[in-house]
Amino acid sequence: MQKSGWGWQGAGLAAVLFSSQSHAGQAPAAPDLQAELSAVRQELAEQRRQLDALRRELAAQRGAPPAMPANAGQLGDARGTGNGQAAAAPAPGTAPAALASPARPKAAAAPAAAAVQPNPPAPAPRPQVAAVGKPPERDKRPPQVAPLFEQPGVLTPRGKYILEPGFQFGYSSSNRVALVGYTVIPALLIGLVDVREVKRNTSTASLTMRTGITNRLEAELRAPYVYRSDATVSREIFTGTSVERVFDTSGRGAGDAEVAARYQVNNGGPDKGYYVAGLRFKSRTGQDPFEVVTDCSKRCIGDNATGTGLPLELPTGSGFYSLQPSLTWLFPSDPAVFFGSISYLHNFKRSNVSRTVLGGEQEFLGEVKPGDIIGFNFGMGLALNDKASLSLGYDHNSIARTHQGGAPVPGSVRTQLGTLLLGYSYRLSDKRTLNVSLGAGLTRDTPDVSLSVRLPTTY
Structure with a gap:
């Protein structure tokens, strides 16, 4: 079962503290260990900032009306053109970031929170849908009625x-x-x-x-x-x-x-x-x-x-x-x-x-x-x-x-x-x-x- 971002952060912090206690009284840490600890602290800070941004985004999405699909504009442009084409499928990666599930970490040097993107990717630019053909022209001939008199009202089309x-x-x-x-x-x-x-x-x-x-x-x-x-x-x-x-x-x-x-x-x-x-x-x-x-x-x-x-x-x-x-x-x-x-x-x-x-x-x-x-x-x-x-x-x-x-x-x-x-x-x-x-x-x-x-x- 996957854990939340806070769970993985707690596990990483406990690992660091346990490592520090186990080496207490021994010789000072090697330079590469100090660098790794510094990198972990930076990752933790970055993850806290990302989580704060996600909380704010979720709160804004819960209070706002449902977002229109990315291809709504294409459907509006295609309507009435008579081209018969289906609307383009949504570009990959356009789902809201708040709905994405965090990934499981592979190693301590790369914690699971790194899988969460800091900002949702911008939607792909909407392709221009060109109308195929043109809508039928309005009939300029008089309307058909049941004839009463010798003179018909509707003229015969050309060539008929x-x-x-x-x-x-x-x-x-x-x-x-x-x-x-x-x-x-x-x-x-x-x-x-x-x-x-x-x-x-x-x-x-x-x-x-x-x-x-x-x-x-x-x-x-x-x-x-x-x-x-x-x-x-x-x-x-x-x-x-x-x-x-x-x-x-x-x-x-x-x-x-x-x-x-x-x-x-x-x-x-x-x-x-x-x-x-x-x-x-x-x-x-x-x-x-x-x-x-x-x-x-x-x-x-x-x-x-x-x-x-x-x-x-x-x-x-x-x-x-x-x-x-x-x-x-x-x-x-x-x-x-x-x-x-x-x-x-x-x-x-x-x-x-x-x-x-x-x-x-x-x-x-x-x-x-x-x-x-x-x-x-x-x-x-x-x-x-x-x-x-x-x-x-x-x-x-x-x-x-x-x-x-x-x-x-x-x-x-x-x-x-x-x-x-x-x-x-x-x-x-x-x-x-x-x-x-x-x-x-x-x-x-x-x-x-x-x-x-x-x-x-x-x-």
Whole structure:
């Protein structure tokens, strides 16, 4: 069993005294013995000084908080750097001197207390831990939300392609009552009553391709296929018949192809908005409304107009070129994302327009200019988990009056279309997402219900 420093010191002192007593009365000690005694006394004095220093150090350590490990600084530097390296092991000899056990002496000339170091060694200098690589850069693209509108908010990354098949269905119904004549008394009408009830179904299948030119610029191409069917309950205009007839018509074919480009204006970030500018051009690849045959004997306007005035086959295109600039904004505010956009659609006028009536005759209409459309929308997206998100928004479009020959078409008024939208998005995989949106019309001219399903896939 090891002895304390005081025990070994007592043993050394007793040995010296016994040696002195045993030689009492003999001749004086040799010079080498005197030198050894002097060395022992110096060692004893040095050991007393070391023990006093150790007592003071132990008292200070008991009253102080536990010391941090020598590699704590290295752990702090390595945290968050992504280097994956473990902290360096403590340098040897850095344990506190008070915890070291004294060594057993080998000889009297070298007592055990000499094994105790006078001062604890200084900790080895902390090596500089260099970060390997660099932390990932913050994503500067807008956050992903369940899409409600035609303009997507998130741009396609550079070099990536997104192929998005989609399907949209819309249903609308409207009633119209027109009194052509005058009333003698409130209960008596002299003239004609034009009553129409229209049920309209529109189905559109589309294929959209988007590609990222840069991380801030993307291009889009959209090709739709349209199927339409209308059922109209009405009476022939300007006739005295009291029999109602059902007029069924439909049309199918390619719709108006579109090309678009979008550019992210700023970087954005947490509590900062993202702004995306867009430009969309719509062609007139679909069947022209002036090319289909209209249910009129000779003409549909003016004198001697007969028939319902409705097309015998529904067109699949608008018949006009259009250009639509837009600005979309997204503002992330955890856990929600607020978004919206404003747009202006300009329809280019057409000159020397004619439409076909019964018998193959052409009715000249001259210059026709559809009304431009001012649109805006806004909404909020909320992430339910790492795969699902929910969005709620409102879309509004104000359509100006149609002009013919520079003058407004009789009966044409500004139309307001308001739709309340609810969207849901679910990430099926890292490259495929299912988006579903449902719209409810809030004005009389808006489709009663619309349903849209999209399945974008990234390549």
